Amino acid sequence: MARYARVKGSIALITLTNPPVNALSAAVRRGIMESVSRALKDEQVKAVVFCGENEKFCGGADIKEFSGSMSGPPLVPLIHSIEAGEKPMVAAIEGVALGGGLELALGCHYRVANTKACLGLPEVTLGLLPAAGGTQRLPRLIGIPAALELITTGRHVSAQEALQLGIVDQVAQGSAVQAAMELALSVIGQPLNPRRLSLRAPVWAPDVDGVCDAALAQVKQRSRGAMAPVACVQAVRAAAMLPYSKGMERERQLMDTLFRSGQAQAMQYAFFAQRNAGKWSLPNGSQWNNTRARDVQRAGVIGLGTMGRGIAVSLVKAGISVVAIETDAKQLESGKKAVTAMLQRDAQRRGVSPPLHLLTFTLSFHQLRDVDLVIEAVFEDMNLKKRVFSDLCKVLRANSLICTNTSGLNVDELAAVTDRQPLVVGMHFFAPAHVMKLLEVVYGARSSPEAVATAMALGKRIEKVCVAVGNCSGFVGNRMLKLYLDQSVYMLEEGATPEQVDQALEEFGFAMGIFKVSDLSGLDVGWRVRKASGLIGPDVDPVKPSRWRLGRRYCPLPDMLCQQGRFGQKTGRGWYLYDSPGSKEAKSDPEIQTFLEDYRRKYGIIPRRITSQEVIERCAFALANEGFRILEDRIAASPEDIDVIYLFGYGWPRHRGGPMFYASQVGLSVVLEKLEHYHRIHPDVPSLEPSRLLRRLVAEGSPPIQQWKSHIKNLRSHL
Ligand SMILES: CCC/C=C/C(=O)SCCNC(=O)CCNC(=O)[C@H](O)C(C)(C)COP(=O)([O-])OP(=O)([O-])OC[C@H]1O[C@@H](n2cnc3c(N)ncnc32)[C@H](O)[C@@H]1OP(=O)([O-])[O-]
Known part of the structure; x- marks a missing residue:
């Protein structure tokens, strides 16, 4: 799984061959070991170049091997043998050099990347740390602060940034392999010790302890309860404080702890789950690899509220022409301003010009006659959506898809008002739609596999993580969320406070507790849904609303909050108090404590301690x-x-x-x-x-x- 060839007379070219990403499986490691030994023995060979098949250097250790018993030559001594080799070793980085792949390159004496390459140590995202010497070599190459940032975030950097940081020695415009061979030829005979990172001291930085302490505080705040980022900081600190061999020992100890932890298993499971979600299948047997998606060049977005704006931005950023529709001129104008500003900000950040030419803003449905697909993002109201759907059928081409961004309404009921039930699917985006990664693609009873394939492919194109789900109230995410919310408010009735519940959830690892999230999303949203579903009506006692509705326990606390105008952040008051409407910092509100105590008294509930x-x-x-x-x-x-x-x-x-x-x-x-x-x-x-x-x-x-x-x-x- 590593190919050996002698090229240009004196260069051994070792090619990693394990598609799709040339991961360092046992067979690849064995192949590298044998090839390196052959190159070192061959007197004709004066330098060695490493590269990966199909213009991909290496995606790192083979993650699949982590769940079984490891076999084959271990990576750490293998990389040491490369670094210790008495012939110049050059890594030719094309495509990716990630994790163990970059660590292999750091064991080489020189690194050349081509312009499209990306490099990184993403082990932290798998619950691990770069334990093939990455935490010890990288700080010796680029310094403690930069190494800490890369290792604790797992961020990928471009070849250009890698050059600026000093990770690579050269960026080639064309083939990195050609450039690496030229470099290899030019350095034959030069001393190798200065190029061996393990022999160097870490790049000096003032107050290394302070830098590490700050990094530790930052990772603890950013990834609550996650062990790997903390271990990454500890390993880099060891690089700063200890000789290389001791640092390596520390790296190994930390890795052993992480490797055995449930967290690493969870994160590796998440890695494969994310990739498997793209391999969708429907109950009728249609699936990702037997159904063709249609090409989408032009799309319509109906409604330029928060969701519609984010959807339009996502589509345009992926190079899709968008006809954006509103029914009211003022709404259209403010939607246009917001979408344009978002695109301009994004383009400025990326140093490109905003693709505004792809956008048409209009009040007229007739402009939709040429689009391949429409995404409806109007107010969450079944009758309104039905009206929009039947209006769309009057102007759209007969084969255009109609997608709804409903967060839980019945997709079949909506499809039934159209002349094209097989071409109707749900595309449930999450707010803000241009930022949030998730897209639920909802298939109805009569949605065609082609429509599902098209929505899934479109989602992938706009860089969403897409999951195909069936049609039911709330689909998957919101159907489950409702029960989670129910438990949270029941616990308030029983004696907990919003702060206690949120703190427990945040300690578990959620970035925000459920009550803070509810304040952020707006409490009025759920209130409206409950009203529409008949849970709140004129027969509800306004003074002592019933705690029993539709045959089960019901908690009226969120409704009572809304009746007081407490809608969350937007009104400056919700489960928490905010300095002003729209501000984000949640503060405890004594009024809520009193409100909960009064409530329990009114219903004769004896509060208890909830752990x-x-x-x-x-x-x-x-x-x-x-x-x-x-x-x-x-x-x-x-x-x-x-x-x-x-x-x-x-x-x-x-x-x-x-x-x-x-x-x-x-x-x-x-x-x-x-x-x-x-x-x-x-x-x-x-x-x-x-x-x-x-x-x-x-x-x-x-x-x-x-x-x-x-x-x-x-x-x-x-x-
Ligand atoms: C001592 C140890 C220290 C070192 C530790 C490490 O190196 S830890 C590792 C550190 N490295 C990382 O964390 C890098 C993880 N990988 C990535 O981030 C991305 O895959 C990518 C950027 C390399 C390519 O993105 P892309 O969108 O072009 O493609 P895609 O993402 O769809 O993947 C295509 C297929 O390849 C598969 N596969 C990929 N990588 C690995 C792997 N390492 N292993 C096994 N399999 C891997 C993936 O499952 C999928 O398989 P499927 O579904 O077709 O059967």
Whole structure:
């Protein structure tokens, strides 16, 4: 898995061959070891160049190997043998040099990249650290502060930035391999010790301790509860403080701890889950590799509210022409201003000119006659959307797709008013749509595989993480969210405060607790949905609203807050207090404490102490339990799909894998036991009743999550 060739008379060219990214599998490592030994022995060979097949240097260690028992030559001594080699070793970096791939290059004496290459040490995103000497060599090459930044974020840098930082010696306009060979020929005979990074002292920086302390504080704040970023800082600190060999020892110890941690497993699971989500399949057997997507050149966006604006920006940035429609001239003008400003800011950041020529703003539906696809993003109101859908059918070409950005309305009901049910799908973006990565592509009962393939391909083109899901109220993400929200407000009734619940969730790893998120999104949104669904009506007692609706427990606290005009950040008051409307810093509000105490008194609830453990169990297990129901109902094809939705759309901490992975890691029998316990205490909350699928999986011996899909298939017939 490494090809050896002698070129230009005196150069050994070692090519890593393990498509698609030339990952350093056992066979590749063995191939490199044998090739290096051959090159060092061959007297005709005066220098060695390393490159990767298909213009991709190397994507790093083979992540698939991490879950099994490791075999083959280990990477650390292999890289040492390259660095210690008595002939110049040059890395020719094309495509990617990531993780172990970059560490291999750092073991070489020289590095040449071509202009399109990107480099980085992304191990931290897999719950690990660059343990093939990366934490010790990089600081010796580019200094502690720059190495800390790259290693703790896992950020990829361009060849140009790598040159500025000093990671590469040269950037070639054309082939990096050609340039590396020329460089290799030119350095034959020159001393190699100065080029061996392990022999260097780290680049001196003032107050290294202070720099490391600041980095530690920053990573703790940024990735709450995640072990890997902290270990990365500790390893780089070792590079600054200890001789190389001791630093390597520290790197290995830290890696051993991380490697065995559940966090690394969760993050590696998330890596593959994200990639598997693109391999969608429908219950009828159509899937990603047997269905062709249509090409989309021109798209329409209906409605230029927050969502429509973000969608238009995402499309235009991907080079798609957009006809943006509003019904009101003032709205159109303000939408135009906002979209233009967003595109200008983005273009300025990237140093390019904004693609404004791709945009048409209009009040006329007739301008949509040439578009390949329309995304409707009007107000979340079924009747309004139906009107828009039937109006669209009058002007669109017969084969244009109609997509709705509804966050939970029935896609089939909308499709039914059109003349093209197979061409209707949901494209559920998350706010702000030009920033948030997640896209739920919702297929209805009559959506054609081609329409699903087209929406998935379009999503990928605009750089979203797309998950195909079935049609039900709230789809996957919001259907589960509702139960998580319910548990949170029930706990307020029972004795908790918003601060306590949020703190528990933030300690678990969420960037923001549920009440802070609700304030950010606006409490009025859910209020409107509850009104539309008949949960709030004129028959509700305004003084002592019922805590029992539609046959189950209901918590009126969020409605009561809205009645007081507390809509969250936008009104300066919600579950928290803000300095002014629109400001972001949440402060505890004594009025809320009094409000909750009055409420409990009014209903005769004796408050009790709610622990962080209870908060996490009730929130996380309620989410997973609904996830199991979603799998039973075939709304999601796999637990990975559900986890990807929670990772990319709802801020679930990556080092916890996702709610389904978390349930599997805690143990399905534990989750079942806990749900039974909470359901016994709260029999009026049907969502806490363990799902049939969870019970069956436990009865089947709690198989690992990777095997659930086949179990679900077998179990479905019994359910
Ligand atoms: C002592 C140890 C110290 C070192 C530790 C490390 O190096 S840790 C590693 C540090 N390195 C990283 O963290 C880099 C991780 N990789 C990436 O970030 C991206 O894959 C990419 C930027 C390399 C290419 O992006 P792109 O959008 O062009 O393509 P794509 O993302 O769709 O992937 C295509 C296929 O390749 C697969 N695959 C990819 N990499 C690996 C791998 N290392 N291994 C195995 N497989 C890998 C991927 O699963 C997919 O397979 P599928 O679904 O077709 O069966």
